[in-house]
Amino acid sequence: MRKALAEVGQTYDVVVLGAGAGGMSATVFAALEGMRVLLVERTEYLGGTTAFSAATTWIPLTRHSRAIGADDSREKVSGFLDRAVGNRSPKVLREAFLAAGPEVVETLENKTDVHFRPRPFHPDYLYELEGATSFGRALEPTPFEAGELGADLALIRPPIPEFTILGGMMIDRDDIGHLMKMGKSLKSAVYSARLIGRYYLGKMRHGRDPRLLMGNALIGRMLLTAKKLGVDILTETETTAFVTDKNGVTGVTLRQKGIDKRITVTGGVVLASGGFSRHPKMRTEKLPHPAPEFSPSAPGHTGALHDLAFAAGAHHGTTSAQPCFWAPVSHRRRPDGSMAVFPHFVFDRSKPGIISVGRDGRRFVNESTSYHQFVSAMYATNKDGSHVPTYLIADAKALKTYGMGMIRPGGANIKPYLADGYLTEGATLDELARKLGIDANGLKDSVSRMNAYAKTGVDADFARGTTVYEKANGDPTHGPNPTLGALETAPYYAVKLWPGDIGSAMGLVGDENTRLLREDGSVIEGLYACGNDLQSIMGGVYPGPGITVGPAIVFGAIAARHAAQRAAAARRGEAGQGEAA
Known part of the structure; x- marks a missing residue:
């Protein structure tokens, strides 16, 4: 799990840079493929802006959609996105997301500690467009009793204080109803008393509320899975350079508390740092004026990795309706x-x-x-x-x-x-x-x-x-x-x-496997992006709840699996050379 830089290995199959929903997804899926995985986070906490959010996850056509009887289809949702987004993003990427999404959710729920639930009423935002639905596409993470994380519970970014009560107790829409009626209903009074009592007991034992909801629950569940799968994690660690050859990226140089280390990567580096929007120069250049002074998002998306990606030949998309x-x-x-x-x-x-x-x-x-x-x-x-x-x-x-x-x-x-x-x-x-x-x-x-x-x-x-x-x-x-x-x-x-x-919509241009592309369309081998580091498939439009988290998870999985294939091919090559020798 969490290590000092001096303790980690010299070679990994997949290195993931950033620990929001996209980065955690890439980490988990690479580990599920049997890869040696290193997760690198520049701040002290895991979770990024996802941990602050409700982590509503817009992934259409999952088994949850079928279970609650949603009248939906690939044709219907694809047409909805065509009408909402149009040519602001490549259709091939939207179709890759729709094709992979249901299986990604099924794999997470069958093979990891991640679980979702649907709401019987959770409509798309652009409901006036043909193909919109009132339920079935938006999922939410199930609550998570995170005591089994032990000391690693402290790795998860705490929620925004103003969205908690009693100095740190997370509540969701189910809790709010009971808390509002606790003086009027015996059932709500009992529910609320148990909820509050459990909070104080948990805080005494763990130093914070171990009952995780929404974004904290999603990150906590992914962290538990990564822990079980043996992922190495670095926090407070900066990526200072990509190691490249004539074809692409073969490694990274990391810095933690004055110590530098070069890591060789056989499969790929996945960028999942949350986008560019706290980059001081790009914020001024790319956001409308006056540039927003305040952001409720997490502090990690400085855009520093975008500078490194540009040096490797990557570029930003230019077709988004809005940059953020x-x-x-x-x-x-x-x-x-x-x-x-x-x-x-x-x-x-x-x-x-x-x-x-x-x-x-x-x-x-x-x-x-x-x-x-x-x-x-x-x-x-x-x-x-x-x-x-x-x-x-x-x-x-x-x-x-x-x-x-x-x-x-x-x-x-x-x-x-x-x-x-x-x-x-x-x-x-x-x-x-x-x-x-x-x-x-x-x-x-x-x-x-x-x-x-x-x-x-x-x-x-x-x-x-x-x-x-x-x-x-x-x-x-x-x-x-x-x-x-x-x-x-x-x-x-x-x-x-x-x-x-609340997140970048303009990002690094990639293909349907999230491999980053040069402006001439050629692939930068070994370099991937997901989440807000990747040019949004929604094109700066916001069609429904969770349209950042859902694609982040799906494209994180796609990136991890493709990088794992490269790593496996490299292993086979090494084995072949050994046999020949």
């Missing part, structure tokens, strides 16, 4: 001085009584759209800084009912948020506009229009709440439209939203 996948974020300084960056995915933007406006006080987007499309609209309308930041506006009733950003439902104790400026309050819309520095007449007109739409259930401006996906993000108990509600209960509140990048 986006989410609107709010931010607040924590007591320890660190910055909390909170992604506004679905919990507030599309709830009744909440709207978003620009500096002119007017709505500019369907607030119920996906987080990626929301930020795309922020940039598309950002004339002279008019929509960066954007202002999320709620009345007192909506704030209390649904929360807003880091303020949880119930709206209790909002004074600290008001004191540090995270939340702005106005007794009237005029006062709120004045405090925010936005146009009061525009804001009042936007609220007036929304109040009228709340009565009819029809948003005449942006058609909010018309698709299955949009309605799912509203309040099912509210009508006539679950996403449209009046703002009429003073005081009024606002949280500033900024563009946040």
Whole structure:
């Protein structure tokens, strides 16, 4: 398992650089092929941004889809992606993903500790497109009691604190329902008491919550499998160079705490470092302006490996609709001085009584759209800084009912948020506009229009709440439209939203086996990429939940298997030479 650089071998069949979903998948699949595998992570934790996320995994046509009766087919999902993505990515790569995905999931569940479950309702984001489905394609990792990892539990990147309770307890949608009703239902009270008691006992024993959910669960399960398969793991280790010959990459040079070591690689090097978007130069050059100041993603994707890949002849794709996948974020300084960056995915933007406006006080987007499309609209309308930041506006009733950003439902104790400026309050819309520095007449007109739409259930401006996906993000108990509600209960509140990048969509160009390509189309032998290091098959479009994690896992498996074939061929060559000698 985890070793010091001086302790690892000189030669491996497969070296994986990066330990998010893609890197862990490549590691596990290479080990399943009987390869000698080295996993290298530059930070102190495994998991990358996957560990921060829900790790929803978009892989269509799996046995889970069949088990819950999804009406889906290869033709249907392929057509959906054609309509969503078009020529923004090569169709051959999308088809490779669709062909391999079901078997990859089956292998993980049959031969490793990784397990998924479907939800009976988890719609594609672009539900308006022909071929979209409301369930069956998006899977989620099953919870994982990780005590058997022992000391290696500490290797997993902890979740974002603002998504936990009680100082580190992870909760999912099943837990939330019981916790919200614990004072009203005996069943929920018992469930919650057991949950909280188990958390404190686990934290006392392991130093953190051993009940892993979502992204932590996926990474924990992959780590346990890697441990059983004898993978060597390095953390806090930088890749300083690729060793190359005239055909491609034959090794890597690593550095850990002042020690350098050269590793020979017989099968291949798999890049899985999370993309380029924290690279200081590329961030400025490739992201729209103003470049996002805040990102809720993990810190490891510095793009340093992309510089090395460029030196080996690789190049970035240029066809993506967006260079990154986006989410609107709010931010607040924590007591320890660190910055909390909170992604506004679905919990507030599309709830009744909440709207978003620009500096002119007017709505500019369907607030119920996906987080990626929301930020795309922020940039598309950002004339002279008019929509960066954007202002999320709620009345007192909506704030209390649904929360807003880091303020949880119930709206209790909002004074600290008001004191540090995270939340702005106005007794009237005029006062709120004045405090925010936005146009009061525009804001009042936007609220007036929304109040009228709340009565009819029809948003005449942006058609909010018309698709299955949009309605799912509203309040099912509210009508006539679950996403449209009046703002009429003073005081009024606002949280500033900024563009946040949650992963690169622009990446290194590869073929259907994830081998990286030169600009002339020739293969750089021995060099692979997966996850956000690989040019996204979604082309900078966000068709459904989990469209980063699903392809990362599948292409990680594809890369590992192809590299394993190269390593096996090299072994046969060595054996043949030995026999001849």
